[in-house]
Amino acid sequence: MKEQKGQEMKRLSLKDVARMAGVAPSTVSFVLNGKARQMRISEELAEKVMAVVKKTGYQPHSVAVNLRTGQSKTLGLMVESISGSFFAALARVIESEADRYGYHIVYCSTENNATKGGELIKMLSRQQVDGYLITPAAGMEKDIQQLIAHKRPLVLMDSYFPDVAAPHVLIDNFGGVKQGMEHLIDRGSKQIGFVTVDMNLVQMQERMKGYKETLRSHNIPVKNKLILELPYDGDKEASVRKIRQFIQTNKGLDALFFATNYLGILGLECIAGLGLKIPDDLAMVCFDDHDIFRLYPPGITVVQQPIDDIAKTAMQLLMNQLDKSQRALRKTKLELPGKFIKRGSS
Amino acid sequence: MKEQKGQEMKRLSLKDVARMAGVAPSTVSFVLNGKARQMRISEELAEKVMAVVKKTGYQPHSVAVNLRTGQSKTLGLMVESISGSFFAALARVIESEADRYGYHIVYCSTENNATKGGELIKMLSRQQVDGYLITPAAGMEKDIQQLIAHKRPLVLMDSYFPDVAAPHVLIDNFGGVKQGMEHLIDRGSKQIGFVTVDMNLVQMQERMKGYKETLRSHNIPVKNKLILELPYDGDKEASVRKIRQFIQTNKGLDALFFATNYLGILGLECIAGLGLKIPDDLAMVCFDDHDIFRLYPPGITVVQQPIDDIAKTAMQLLMNQLDKSQRALRKTKLELPGKFIKRGSS
DNA sequence: AGGCTGCGATAAATCGATTTAGCTAAAGGT
DNA sequence: ACCTTTAGCTAAATCGATTTATCGCAGCCT
Missing domain, CATH: 1.10.260.40 (lambda repressor-like DNA-binding domains)
Known part of the structure; x- marks a missing residue:
């Protein structure tokens, strides 16, 4: 009417x-x-x-407001791939947090490709987003550095670049792995293998460091034979083959630590394929939880990422930067503790 | 320099x-x-x-362009929850498709709440999105109707409202269930249970219809005892209990058809909890695939949604509407065939 | 009476583009 | 020589808000 x-x-x-x-x-x-x-x-x-x-x-008319005030009330969220469970969960929390603060989200995925990431940043800045929430891919340092140089409000999540002074929030990778490793050692595992991915990002390096240092601190020698570093090229078949071979060649192996949930899932496939029993033949702990790990019998022990905290903290950090009254607190580095969840696999 | x-x-x-x-x-x-x-x-x-x-x-300056031309080159994507695997996968494809057409995506989740959905639509229209891609929640008919009345370019996905003439694209729910059911019947299952969710959306009704009519067409009586309709309230614990009870009370039960992957996953938990063997004690087929179903031994037979096709087709339909030269083709209804994937569970 | 202050509201500039209408000079027509 | 085209480019209006600078008027002071 x-x-x-x-x-x-x-x-x-x-x-x-x-x-x-x-x-x-x-x-x-x-x-x-x-x-x-x-x-x-x-x-x-x-x-x-x-x-x-x-x-x-x-x-x-928000576009007119935006033009006049220079505030789009929109944030750019860039993840590796929205279909990854970690990123999807992150996106979900970020969205609702953004909403609380009166912001909208434009999201995009890098597909782990630095070039695409760079273009997307350009796209976002052309779209006049007020701030950036980014889970960076390897090779994006230049792009991030440029955002910083242009004084763009920005928070990195899940990873960061040691040489770039950008605020970032992520899980305590080192501590998380350490927790899982000590659990394995405590339960009596002697030969613990480490399956990781060859990605030039700090979080993977930290996880590796967590593996090695925990062993050392328990006076267990670190053997390179027990470390499998897979290429990050998305070739599932090849990775599965390599993991299987890795398990077969390491005779005394009695536990495996997977550095990502993606790897853990591949690992499950191999272990099932080889007819091994978890945890009797092989114990298993995985970094980063996944639905599957809850369900797959007998349940896979994991170090769970504090996704809610990461998202909320990142948002907080970004809002601080957007609040012109209190600029200046760049260089915020936050490492949040992961949650160790023991299940049947260890 | x-x-x-x-x-x-x-x-x-x-x-x-x-x-x-x-x-x-x-x-x-x-x-x-x-x-x-x-x-x-x-x-x-x-x-x-x-x-x-x-x-x-x-x-x-895209905001200025937007103000002057009235085109934001932005589409609103509204899903039930971005952290659901189906929706995340959908979002991923939509994003890359949108990119191909030179559009950006603002996304948001209804969390299956019609009120929130309505508000989000308002938010999107205030944001001047050029078009809407929506997986509607029950109760959003009014909102959709209004968009139509305002001649907004719009495509529904995954579901639709029979009374609202909106273009939509989704899997052939009836045909998909039928395929799965005939497979179960062929393999000799006699007492096939159906676990579904009490959601007032057309896709669930179609799945139910698929169950009943396939049985009838094979001259198998439809027994209400074999149908379990769970409330959609997100109470996992309660659902698990009900499914367990359902399995226990139906003695001759030899197969279960789950109407959604969420239910299937709960089902797995119950079946494992009861110590039943798949497929010997109980065969299983699930509508809508999930990572878990590939991996969970012995692999769960599913009807997989053609996510790529749905996304691409929806995008196509939306672009047609945005192309002013050829307006008018409202009322497009597309049902794409699902893909039956036989695994070890049947 | 003239100048100053404070109140209540507005006119006009501005953000950065697009688009319509118009202007100038050269070419063409008769 | 005069009028009409046309080519080549620009001035100015416009989109829909925000914000700064004013404006008129009433009251107060001296």
Whole structure:
């Protein structure tokens, strides 16, 4: 009974509201933005304006607001691949957090490709996003550095570059692996293998360090034979073959630590294929949880990432930067503890 | 060597480019938008402009363009929950498709809440998205209807409302279930149970219909005892209990068809908990694939959704609507065949 | 009475593009 | 020589808001 008069009914503009209320556009703007008092608009007039606004259901044209204020109220979220469970879960929390702060999300996936990542950053900046939430791919340091140089509000998640002073929040990779490793050692595993991926990112290096140092601190020698570093090229078949071979050639192997859930899942396939029993023939711990690990009998022990905390903290950090009053706190580095969850596999 | 002169270096505007090239802003605009010929700008001048554009790396301010042209080059993608595997996979394909067409995605999740969905639609329209890609939650018919009434380009995915003439693309739910059921019947299952969820959406009704009609067409009586309809309230514990009870009370049960992958996963938990062997004690088929089903021994037979096709087709449909030249083809209904994948569970 | 202050509201500039209408000079027609 | 085209380019309006600078008027002071 109110919307469709003619047929194409142009959207109501602030000017229209002003005309209907019999005031100037600026007055409407002040009232709507809570600057009525400051601009000393009388109560009376303010109410008249609000009445028209309510009656018409006027909503400001956000693009126009954006152009004028330079604030898009939009954040760019860049993940490796939205279909990965970790990233999807992250995205979910980020979205709802952003909503709480009155921001929208434009998301995009790098597919672990630095070139694509770089282009996406350009795309996002062309889109005038107010801030960036990025899980960086290897090789994106230049792009990140540039964002910093341009003083763009930015938070990295899941990884970071040691040479680039960007705020970042991620799990304590070293500590997480250490926790899992000590558990394996405590339960009596003697020959613990480590399956990781050859990716030039700090989180993988930290996990590796966690593996080696925990062994050393228990006076267990680190043998290179027990470390399998797979190429990150997405060739599942080849990886499965290599893991199988790795298990077969290491005779005394009694436990495996997988550095990512993706690897852990491949590992499960191999172990099942070889007819080995978990945990009797081979114990297993995996970094980063996954639905499968809860269900796959007998349940896989994992170090779970604190996804909620990561997302919320990252958001907080970003909001701090967006809050012009308190710029300056760059270089924030946050490592959140992972959660060790013991299941049947160890 | 070129970017940072002063310190706050305002972004280059079209006007700046014009000044540098010694021409009028309008000229630059024409050249950049391929209207040079039409506006009879000389080759010579056009080249001069392009030279400046290249040298400076000028990029138009998309918000300004958006305001002037009314095109945001942004699409709204609304899914039930981005962390669901089906939706995440869908989002992934949609993103890359959108990119191909030069569009960006603003995404948001309904969390299966019609109220939230309605608000999100408002949010998206305030954001001036050019089109909507929606997997609707129950109860959103009014909102969808309104979008249609406002002639908004729109495509529904995964579900639709029989009473609302909106273009939609989804799997052939009936046919998919039928395929799975016939497989179970062929392999000799006599008492096939059906576990579904009480959601008032057409796809669930179609799946139920698929179950019942396939039985009838094979002259097998449909027994209500063999149908379990769980409430959709996210209470996992309760659902697990009910499924377990369902299995225990139906003595002759030799196969289960799960109407969603979420239910299937719960089912796995129950079956494992009861110590039953798949497929010997109980065969199983699930609608909608999931990583777990590939891996969980002995592998779960599924009807896989054609996610790629759904996404690509939906995008195509949306682009058709955005292409003003050929409006009018509303009411497109597309049901794509699912892919039956036999694994060890049946 | 003239100048100053404070109040209440507005006119006009601005953000950065697109697009319509128009302007100037040269060419063509009679 | 005068009028009409046409080519080549630009001025100015516009999209829909925000924000700065004013403006008129009433009251107060001297």
